Amino acid sequence: MRVVMFGYQTWGHRTLQALLESEHEVVMAVTHPKSDHVYEKIWDDSVADLAEKHGIPVLLRNRPDDAELLAKLGELAPDLIVANNWRTVLPPEIFDLPAHGTLNIHDSLLPAYAGFSPLIWALINGEREVGVTAHRMNAELDAGDVLLQRAVPVGARDTVTDLFNRTVDLITPVVHESLGLIASGRAEWIPQDRSRASFFHKRSxxxxxxxxxxxxxxxxxxxxxxxxxxxxxxxxxxxxxxxxxxxxxxxxxxxxxxxxxxxxxxxxxxxxxxxxxxxxxxxxxxxxxxxxxxxxxxxxxxxxxxxxxxxxxxx
Missing domain, CATH: 3.10.25.10 (Formyl transferase, C-terminal domain)
Structure with missing residues (x-):
């Protein structure tokens, strides 16, 4: 499949690395410019640097709503968009453009902890496990049908740094398995139970x-x-x-x-x-x-x- 990647920071970097290691063709990466926000300077591996190192075209955007980006996506005709830690809303003319839509990789066990900083909020709230969800993007925040999830336990003395390291290591297998299911036609999309949804804001x-x-x-x-x-x-x-x-x-x-x-x-x-x-x-x-x-x-x-x-x- 031809894949476009939208992402930012280490989560996006790991996702792009997983795509580059797969059998699929990465035709473009879209990422945000560097930020001075205190939380966005943490885990700030550069998607742009990784893409450029591998000869992948890069577009820097704060918001994905300009004519140049839409035209470029139309020209590239991707089969799938894969997103991870994209910080602004993707419009339907983007997330519905590929034949297989947009696969979003989110670091919580959806439908709980949609939105921002899910690991931090989950630890504060005493959750016993955290994880990663691959789901199809739709017009609601982190609300689309789920393809697969992987979880890790939260220990009694774990810090959010421990949980970050465990969950970020799930990205590669989740991406590889998800794309394998989609490409082979074996993907089964399960609607989220929206009565269990919770949404959290960006931390400051x-x-x-x-x-x-x-x-x-x-x-x-x-x-x-x-x-x-x-x-x-x-x-x-x-x-x-x-x-x-x-x-x-x-x-x-x-x-x-x-x-x-x-x-x-x-x-x-x-x-x-x-x-x-x-x-x-x-x-x-x-x-x-x-x-x-x-x-x-x-x-x-x-x-x-x-x-x-x-x-x-x-x-």
Whole structure:
């Protein structure tokens, strides 16, 4: 089959690499220009560089709605478009243009976690597995019929970086198997159960701000979901921003006001957490390592020399 690829960052790069390793002909790659958005500078392997290295024509676009792109697609007459991490809406005159439509590769187990940053949101929400879905694109966001899915488990101490590495490794086998099914006429497209759909927005730095009214279990997952190289979860101490890079849920239950720097437990410092913390029946967040704004990383027991005072969402 003749294939055009739409994609961006490492997800798009892996998808293009998988296509190049397949028996199919890649006739063009369309990708976004480099971005200064904090999350789009992470996992930023270049689709354009890979395409150019292999002599594949490249078009850079923020939005796929210009006459030149449409004309080029018509001229190339692809049998299939494959998309992964394309950041703006593809119009029907593009996704329906090839005979086999457009295959979108999405890093969640659809219909859950459609949209943006699915791995981060899934980890925050305590999902037990994450994965990759290959589906046919339609006019709704990540809503088209599913061809296949592959899942990996989420471990109790996994970070979002761990989950990224596991799921990005699924891209090549998912792409190869999907194109094999489509080319051979064996593809079976299964409609999504839209009653189970959930949609998530693109993350920004504001979404890394710690809200001490969250229970400790949720905060611990937020911190794992903001592991390096992502912007770490942050809070403020005495007016200064600090990032929490390692934490656990405390062994003991601690009562009081959310955000209170309370007591040493083992090799960490307990911070009271949860809206109902006043009842004394909730676990606290056991902070183990912090990073200051100058980049210094310290054990929490070294940073918090005395107990008392509060960690706050804002200075």
């Amino acid at each position: 730095l504001e979404d890394s701000r710690i809200d001490w009214s969250w229970p400790a279990e949720s905060l611990e997952r937020l911190i794992r979901a903001q592991s390096d190289p992502y912007p770490n979860a942050f809070t403020h101490h005495k007016g200064q921003r600090i990032r929490i890079v390692e934490a656990e849920v405390s062994e003991g239950c601690y009562g009081g006001t959310p955000g209170r720097i309370f007591i040493r437990e083992g090799d960490g410092i307990v911070v009271v957490a949860g809206t109902e913390a006043r009842n004394g029946r909730l676990r606290g967040l056991l902070v183990k390592r912090v990073r200051t704004e100058d980049g210094s990383e310290l054990a929490a027991t070294e940073y918090f020399r005395t107990m008392g005072g509060y960690l706050t969402s804002r200075p």
